[in-house]
Amino acid sequence: MKKYLFNVRYVAAVALLSFASCVNDDLPDVGDLEDITGPTPFYSFSDVSSSEFDCNDVELSANYDYFFQAGTNLAVNGTQYDWTVTPDTGLVLINKDLPILQQSIDAADATVVGIQSEIDKLEFKIPCESDPAKKAVMEQEVIKLKAQKAVAEASRSEETIALIAYYNEQIDNLPEGTLQDREVIFGFPGPGVYDVSLKVTDNLGKSDVTLKTITVDQAVPTVPVPEISEAGFEDNDLFDGSGDGRDSWRVPSNAAWSPLGGGTTVPQINSNSELGSVPEGLQSAKFPSGGDRVAYQEIEVTPGATYVISYFTAFNLDSPGEMTLSILTPNTSSYAESLLTSNIIASRTESNDGRIADVFKKHAITFEAGTNESVIIFATNSGDEYRLDAFEISVKN
CATH class of the missing domain: 2.60.120.260 (Galactose-binding domain-like)
Known part of the structure; x- marks a missing residue:
């Protein structure tokens, strides 16, 4: 049995040596096969648009922003990305890091941002409120919140102030997005149909293109969530701080x-x-x-x-x-x-x-x-x- 195992090991060793000699770069016309695998490009995108309407559903502003992320089957070779958008009139290229930095500022200044959010909600409702009593209460609440916001701004720590300044400086120095970025935000000029193609080129000069047709929809008002008064049947839960729960x-x-x-x-x-x-x-x-x-x-x-x-x-x-x-x-x-x-x-x-x-x-x-x-x-x-x-x-x- 030992002799048999020895023979098997010998055969395996000889086979490996023989295979190694076949791929020896010193032999003429023999060696590693040429890498003929080209890139296969693909990309994903997500709608990150924002819009603002008044309480009568009149559009005040709209940004038709889409986040695009390129990819390829090549995990090792260097790649170059080239985007093409048709039509491109009015197209804006936004660095993908901009919204991240803006969110970082909001997180650092969370107290002030939270108060401002409540102010914005009330100021949105006030122009369309038909009940004078409710309108008066909301106006007083806005005055109160603005006073709270002023206190919160004055109470920012030196660390918070420095952090906000740091993020703002990064935003100021942020380069614009380019058509060669792997990840970029396209700010489309408005609703419509756009052809977005991605060309990927590897470090051997091989390339391929993929194309998709993107439909950018018209911004529409979000459906407001109705209000159920005294939803938990608690005392003093009405808009003016009164009420017996029912x-x-x-x-x-x-x-x-x-x-x-x-x-x-x-x-x-x-x-x-x-x-x-x-x-x-x-x-x-x-x-x-x-x-x-x-x-x-x-x-x-x-x-x-x-x-x-x-x-x-x-x-x-x-x-x-x-x-x-x-x-x-x-x-x-x-x-x-x-x-x-x-x-x-x-x-x-x-x-x-x-x-x-x-x-x-x-x-x-x-x-x-x-x-x-x-x-x-x-x-x-x-x-x-x-x-x-x-x-x-x-x-x-």
Whole structure:
């Protein structure tokens, strides 16, 4: 057996020596094969555009910026990148590091930037606010925030000031982007169709080109997120710091909206002493088992948009019961009309069967605004006491 293994090793060694002699560069016309593999270019891009509209959806500004990143199959050989954009009239080339440096400044000056962001949000809303009382509160809030911003600016540390100056100096010295950059931001002059080609050349002079047609879409206003007042049924949660947690949930008419034909319809408030005992804050809305209490709130929506409303419920489990949350058209004017299919945009009925007493569970309803500029959130119950808390609404993309 040992002799056999020795022979095998000998054969393998001879084979390796023979192979080595075949690739010896000293032999005429024999050696490494010529590298005939050329580059295969590819690239990716992402939309980093920004735009600004006023509250009447009038465009104030728009930047049609796209981040492009070139690539190739060659991992070792040196490469040269050449971009071509057609048409290129008005095209702006932006160094890829510019937004990174700008974000670094925002991070270094986070307190001031955060306050300014809140000021911008309020100043955006004020011109289109029709309620004089709300407008006055927002204007006072802007004055207060500007004072806070001045204090924050004066309180910047020397380290923060130096860091902001450093980043600004880097921005000032940043070279413009070029068509030979591997990563570059193209600032297109506006919406349209553009041919973007990438030529990659390796260090042996071999090259190849790839081309894509890029469609730059017109900037459109983002759909604003509606506001649900007193969404967590907490005291002093209205825009002016007032409210008992349920003022925004009162029906226009007890007689018209009462499931029992009259009487008090506004939800009761259940209070807790420890944070975390309810999904939000310390209070939740309570609906006795008799079914005489309802929650009603009309909110503004954007026609054509789709929304998701989420909320939490808990049951007592004293007897079989259920609760219903509906999204109604704004022309619904009574409890009887809330039951009509033509007035119900979306609805969810939840039984207490299988639930655990006093444990909150999250639910969600998706609905389309259609042609409506507002909708009504309407909640009712029967058979068992239940509690409602922590409404949230988002725009579904």
